Amino acid sequence: xxxxxxxxxxxxxxxxxxxxxxxxxxxxxxxxxxxxxxxxxxxxxxxxxxxxxxxxxxxxxxxxxxxxxxxxxxxxxxxxxxxxxxxxxxxxxxxxxxxxxxxxxxxxxxxxxxxxxxxxxxxxxxxxxxxxxxxxxxxxxxxxxxxxxxxxxxxxxxxxxxxxxxxxxxxxxxxxxxxxxxxxxxxxxxxxxxxxxxxxxxxxxxxxxxxxxxxxxxxxxxxxxxxxxxxxxxxxxxxxxxxxxxxxxxxxxxxxxxxxxxxxxxxxxxxxxxxxxxxxxxxxxxxxxxxxxxxxxxxxxxxxxxxxxxxxxxxxxxxxxxxxxxxxxxxxxxxxxxxxxxxxxxxxxxxxxxxxxxxxxxxxxxxxxxxxxxxxxxxxxxxxxxxxxxxxxxxxxxxxxxxxxxxxxxxxxxxxxxxxxxxxxxxxxxxxxxxxxxxxxxxxxxxxxxxxx
Numbered sequence: 001x002x003x004x005x006x007x008x009x010x011x012x013x014x015x016x017x018x019x020x021x022x023x024x025x026x027x028x029x030x031x032x033x034x035x036x037x038x039x040x041x042x043x044x045x046x047x048x049x050x051x052x053x054x055x056x057x058x059x060x061x062x063x064x065x066x067x068x069x070x071x072x073x074x075x076x077x078x079x080x081x082x083x084x085x086x087x088x089x090x091x092x093x094x095x096x097x098x099x100x101x102x103x104x105x106x107x108x109x110x111x112x113x114x115x116x117x118x119x120x121x122x123x124x125x126x127x128x129x130x131x132x133x134x135x136x137x138x139x140x141x142x143x144x145x146x147x148x149x150x151x152x153x154x155x156x157x158x159x160x161x162x163x164x165x166x167x168x169x170x171x172x173x174x175x176x177x178x179x180x181x182x183x184x185x186x187x188x189x190x191x192x193x194x195x196x197x198x199x200x201x202x203x204x205x206x207x208x209x210x211x212x213x214x215x216x217x218x219x220x221x222x223x224x225x226x227x228x229x230x231x232x233x234x235x236x237x238x239x240x241x242x243x244x245x246x247x248x249x250x251x252x253x254x255x256x257x258x259x260x261x262x263x264x265x266x267x268x269x270x271x272x273x274x275x276x277x278x279x280x281x282x283x284x285x286x287x288x289x290x291x292x293x294x295x296x297x298x299x300x301x302x303x304x305x306x307x308x309x310x311x312x313x314x315x316x317x318x319x320x321x322x323x324x325x326x327x328x329x330x331x332x333x334x335x336x337x338x339x340x341x342x343x344x345x346x347x348x349x350x351x352x353x354x355x356x357x358x359x360x361x362x363x364x365x366x367x368x369x370x371x372x373x374x375x376x377x378x379x380x381x382x383x384x385x386x387x388x389x390x391x392x393x394x395x396x397x398x399x400x401x402x403x404x405x406x407x408x409x410x411x412x413x414x415x416x417x418x419x420x421x422x423x424x425x426x427x428x429x430x431x432x433x434x435x436x437x438x439x440x441x442x443x444x445x446x447x448x449x450x451x452x453x
Contacts (some may be wrong), residue, residue, distance in 0.1 A: 006082040011021040016307065020082045022108040030074040031104065034066055037073070073099040079112055084411050090114045091311040117311055117360075120368045123302025125426055132292035132432035135283040142275050148263060150254065156247040163212045163321060164246045166196045170208055186237070190244070201227070204239065211243040216248075253304045293424055295430045296362055299369070305361045315356035320349045320353050366419040377417045382410050385417055422452075 005021040021267065037058055044052045044060050058066065075098065098110035156169055164170045172192050176186030195205045203221045211217060219239040227233040252258050265271045327432045338345045352393045368376075386404055390397040404410060 004078055004085070007087050008086040008088060014115060017116045018082050018088065018112045018114060018115050019085055019113065020110055022078055022346060024105060024107060026078075027070075027101070027104055030077075031066060031070045034070040034073055037060075038066070047173060056226050067101045072097075075110070078110075080346055082112065083114070084408070086292075087411075088114055088116060089415070090312070091117050091308055097135055115308070115310070117308060117364055117370075118306050119371075120306075120361075120364050121304040122365070122368050122372065123299075123304070124155055125299040125302065125365075125369055126429045127428070127431055128295050128298045128302075128429075129431045130291055131296060132434055133283075133287040134434050134436050135280065135287050136436075137276050137279040137283070141279065142272050145275055146254065146271065147251075150251040151249065154249045154251045155263060157250050159246045159248050160213075162246075163210045163397070164243065165209055168195050168209075168250065169193065169209070169247040169248070169249070170195060170243050172208070173242045173244060175240045178232065179242075183237060186239075192247075201237075208241065208243065213243060213246050216240070216242040238347055243369060286400065288314060288427075291430075291432060292427045294425060295426050300361045300365050301427055302366050303361075303368070305364055307357060307360050307364075312353065312356055315360055316349070316352045317353040319356055324390055337400070339409075361453040363419065366422040367424040369426065370418045375418055375421045375423070375425070377414045377421065379410075381417055382413050385413055386410075 004023065004026065006018050008016050013015050016303050035054065038061055039052060039057055042052060042057065042060065044056060047053075047056065050058070079094065079244070080098070092115045094115070095108060095113040097113070101108055136180050145303070159168065161181060163308070172191050172193055173189045174191065175189060176183035178186075182191045193199060193205065193208065195209055197205070201221060201223060204219060207217070207219045207221075216241075217243055221237055221239065223232045223235050223237060225234045254268060260266050263271055327334055327337055335345050338348045341348075343351075383401065386401050387397040390400040392401075404413065
């Protein structure tokens with residue numbers, strides 16, 4: 001697209017007028033495109049479909065029809081280009097003031113009155129105080145994934161001379177009865193049950209503990225009130241159980257050889273160091289994200305933000321729509337979900353308004369901070385972000401770049417990057433109040449680093 005010219009001026013709070021001038025070469029390009037599109041379905045006597053010469057097509061359709069089609073197809077493109085050029089973010093459809101396209105040898109002009117969000121009145125956003133957790137990883141936490149690794153390759157050995165206990169595996173035959181009638185799906189033979197796994201209803205595994213090999217027992221239990229299917233909820237059930245065999249899990253010894261065989265590391269210490277490092281990195285990231293969220297919330301609290309109703313309604317509908325799609329992917333309808341939580345579908349949708357309001361306020365405050373601090377995002381940064389997204393999604397970067405450009409989504413990427421920079425600035429200039437789980441706090445007057453006790 002040949003570059004258009006646009007100028008923007010504020011009319012009143014919440015409205016901007018854009019004057020757009022489209023150059024002659026762009027008009028001619030769009031006219032050619034319109035003729036080609038119209039030719040695809042044209043049936044001109046004496047010519048094969050798609051082979052009609054241009055002069056004949058022009059004569060066949062008529063100049064007025066071609067110019068009308070051109071304006072119909074191109075006006076939205078020119079409007080979007082003007083928005084990109086002016087860095088204006090509309091919150092609703094524009095009011096367009098335009099004439100018919102009746103000349104091809106001079107620029108075409110039109111105006112757009114664009115509704116925009118009012119700029120927030122920022123309060124204090126530098127030097128804000130927010131809590132930040134001092135993270136640590138305890139030795140016992142490092143051992144947990146190692147124990148899981150050992151359990152995955154453990155062997156089961158038969159126990160002789162003692163009753164079953166929590167953590168043991170018991171091979172059982174069982175049959176359940178409700179009201180004297182066999183419980184559908186409530187029987188089995190040679191079933192291996194891990195005591196403590198919570199596989200059966202409450203009380204079942206506890207009563208198996210203490211049984212010895214060959215022992216039979218009658219268990220009288222009650223289905224939980226919230227049990228599904230509902231026809232069994234709260235009902236008494238009797239199980240006849242026989243413990244046929246008791247086994248215990250025998251873990252392999254934790255040695256360098258074991259680690260080398262079952263991981264990418266050569267020694268136990270290397271494995272422990274890696275686990276600790278990954279845990280620390282994850283917790284530091286979580287602590288930093290929570291800190292940034294709190295800083296942003298405080299910046300929003302100190303600002304005066306007005307949200308146009310159309311903007312709030314649009315974001316609410318977007319959130320509800322995204323949630324409905326997620327439910328559908330899980331095989332659940334919006335209405336069924338609402339019924340399950342005891343609300344109407346309309347009540348659930350209204351619940352998205354609070355989240356929509358929170359998101360919009362944050363976005364508007366970040367936009368205002370970016371403008372105040374004259375933050376910028378270069379084209380190289382936009383391209384780098386698109387390539388990074390492609391890498392994370394495992395798709396071809398060049399294809400995603402092309403797709404983003406064709407969909408005119410670079411502005412969306414730039415907007416998100418600009419808000420990220422604004423949030424970076426808020427966090428960098430904030431004052432962390434460090435705390436541990438024991439409630440101790442410490443204020444840092446300079447940019448902090450995570451401290452380990």
